[in-house]
Amino acid sequence: MLTKEQLQQVKELQTVCEKVGGFQLKLNEDMLETRNEESKEDFFHYEDGRLVGFLGCYGFGNKVEMTGMVHPDYPRKGIFKKLFSAAVAEVKKQENTTILLNAPSTSQSAKKFLNRIPCTFEVAEYQMKWEAGELHDDPAVTIRPSTSQEDFEAEIQLEVACFGFTEQEARNFNQRMKELNSEDMFIIEAEGQTAGKIRVSETNGEAWIYGFAVSRELQGKGIGRKALSKVVKIESEKGLPVFLEVEARNAHALKLYESCGFRSYHSQDYYKYES
Structure with missing residues (x-):
């Protein structure tokens, strides 16, 4: 440390x-x-x-x-x-x-x-900040703290399905996140059923959103937009500016974030080291 x-x-x-x-x-x-x-x-x-x-x-x-x-x-x-x-x-x-x-x-x-x-360009990533926009508050979509072993297992499967982790990689990563306890981990529910996950880190007077994922079979139903709106509302009411990151090639996520009022202000490039 x-x-x-x-x-x-x-x-x-x-x-x-x-x-x-x-x-x-x-x-x-x-x-x-x-x-x-x-x-x-x-x-x-x-x-x-x-x-x-x-x-x-x-x-x-x-x-x-x-x-x-x-x-x-x-x-x-x-x-x-x-x-x-x-x-x-x-x-x-x-x-x-x-x-x-x-x-x-x-x-x-x-x-x-x-x-x-020896390296090759891999991907560009945008940093985005919430500026203003309509926040969709739908009681059918809720967020709650991740607390149970069942929640943990759901997070593992979402990492595998949405981010390309192997199950063991996802398990190790999420276990470390829980042990460090540096981020708030939430489960997204739609009509009472687990639909996704999201993490929020409050650091130096800023709120950063990470690990945002919705089950593939539930995507396209507005669940992600409504869950994201709830998180933005919670953090902005605390007086915190809200940020997130998205890969430039992820056009669907980029469009979603922009529709919720996020705007790009900076970009990072990633290069794969060819050892």
């Missing part, structure tokens, strides 16, 4: 890099704050006692996403290459793991690094 001092150093470095670079880094703060002590997922580089380089790894099933940064005062010193090599060596201890490198779409320094290593 990262110490408060380390978290503060990472945030300070992030602020400098984003200000100079004119982009936003995706550092998954909620995951940084709830690290597993048994895993080595964060890599640091110091110069004269000052944090000038950082790389974080984030596991999602059989995929590990990597995001990092180097202070703009320390360019072309091989710092990020060193961090990346150490992270890859650690991840390779796991079997059948895909490494995805995450970079802001507008970051020129990231593109230069990616051009020097």
Whole structure:
């Protein structure tokens, strides 16, 4: 687990890099704050006692996403290459793991690094913020906390059906999420039956929506829009801005989010590392 001092150093470095670079880094703060002590997922580089380089790894099933940064005062010193090599060596201890490198779409320094290593473009992802829009409040669709083993098993099957996880990957991932207890996990019900799931993370005065899924056989019935509306209403009434992420190639989800009042404000690119 990262110490408060380390978290503060990472945030300070992030602020400098984003200000100079004119982009936003995706550092998954909620995951940084709830690290597993048994895993080595964060890599640091110091110069004269000052944090000038950082790389974080984030596991999602059989995929590990990597995001990092180097202070703009320390360019072309091989710092990020060193961090990346150490992270890859650690991840390779796991079997059948895909490494995805995450970079802001507008970051020129990231593109230069990616051009020097064996990788291929995988997908673009939009960050979206709820601005305004009609919220559909239908009592036939409800959300409630995920509490039972039955709820847990339903979440597993939704991960497998909607996100391409294997059952074991989904089980491991969801078990870790529950143990970390860093996000609120909800079950979506339609007419009293389990229809989907959604997670909400409240971090640094913001609400982020993750893991939003509706059973395939129930899609296209407006259940997702109504459930999403309820979550947005709950969080916005707390005074929190509401955000989510969606892959650019997921046209159906993108259309749904836009119809609920979400607007894209930033994008991230993902590259698959060909080790």
